[in-house]
Amino acid sequence: MVHVKQEVWYEREVTGNESYSERHDIFEGVLRVKSGGSLTLVNVTFNVADNGNIIVEPGGLMNITDKDGDPSTGDGCLINSSKADFIFRVEAEAAFHAANSRFEWSHDFSLQVLSDEAHIANSSFSSGRIELYLEGDGCTVLGNVFGCDYCSLASKGDNKRIVGSTIANGVILVDGGSGNVVEENTVTNNEPRGHGLIFFFSQNTMARGNNVSSCYYGLMAISSSVTVEKCVFSDCKYGLLVAYSRVDAQSCSFTNNT
Numbered sequence: 001m002v003h004v005k006q007e008v009w010y011e012r013e014v015t016g017n018e019s020y021s022e023r024h025d026i027f028e029g030v031l032r033v034k035s036g037g038s039l040t041l042v043n044v045t046f047n048v049a050d051n052g053n054i055i056v057e058p059g060g061l062m063n064i065t066d067k068d069g070d071p072s073t074g075d076g077c078l079i080n081s082s083k084a085d086f087i088f089r090v091e092a093e094a095a096f097h098a099a100n101s102r103f104e105w106s107h108d109f110s111l112q113v114l115s116d117e118a119h120i121a122n123s124s125f126s127s128g129r130i131e132l133y134l135e136g137d138g139c140t141v142l143g144n145v146f147g148c149d150y151c152s153l154a155s156k157g158d159n160k161r162i163v164g165s166t167i168a169n170g171v172i173l174v175d176g177g178s179g180n181v182v183e184e185n186t187v188t189n190n191e192p193r194g195h196g197l198i199f200f201f202s203q204n205t206m207a208r209g210n211n212v213s214s215c216y217y218g219l220m221a222i223s224s225s226v227t228v229e230k231c232v233f234s235d236c237k238y239g240l241l242v243a244y245s246r247v248d249a250q251s252c253s254f255t256n257n258t
């Protein structure tokens, strides 16, 4: 039997290099990764208490990952809480890497990523209402699963790649910016009048290979320029809504939209 360490973390500031693996810790208070600090968690379960928040400050790095680089083996991290209104914020000029891990919340969870250096891959977000808000330029969100009560994946800024995610109930919103790519995502939105993909003042955007179903508008473009390629819109009230926009739709399919 593997002995798993368990500790309670109270208010904590990370200022140097800290790395933890194979632990099951409880976190209370505010965790801050400070400028010059680096916190790596590998196969760590982190239960966040009711007073917990996580802030990665400018110049800090947080890395949440698994042991073997394989998303199928269940040896990643689990960040877990039943706290209402939990905030996990990566500030501008900070860095954040999350891979092959799980984030589980039973209330509202806001992961606010304001930095350019942010990569979130092959992870799952479940339960509660999740807001993943991306504000920097060039971050990537690849191959994640959002199985929450409601999920909003919202981005500002340029040149992001939102690829290969599954959103069981929610929306991908690209608000402003240029050169963003939304590709091969599967999006369902069961909220009344909930939409699938929304582009709002978003220029030179590519939406390619997405599968959007059970939404009010499958895709809404307002004051945007969007190339829509090889997307499938099914069982929506309306496939597309385009206003003050240039939308170039190629090889898309529309089925069962009422």
Ligand SMILES: [Ca+2]
Binding pocket: 066, 067, 068, 069, 070, 071, 072, 073, 074, 075, 076, 100
């Ligand atoms: Ca793994």
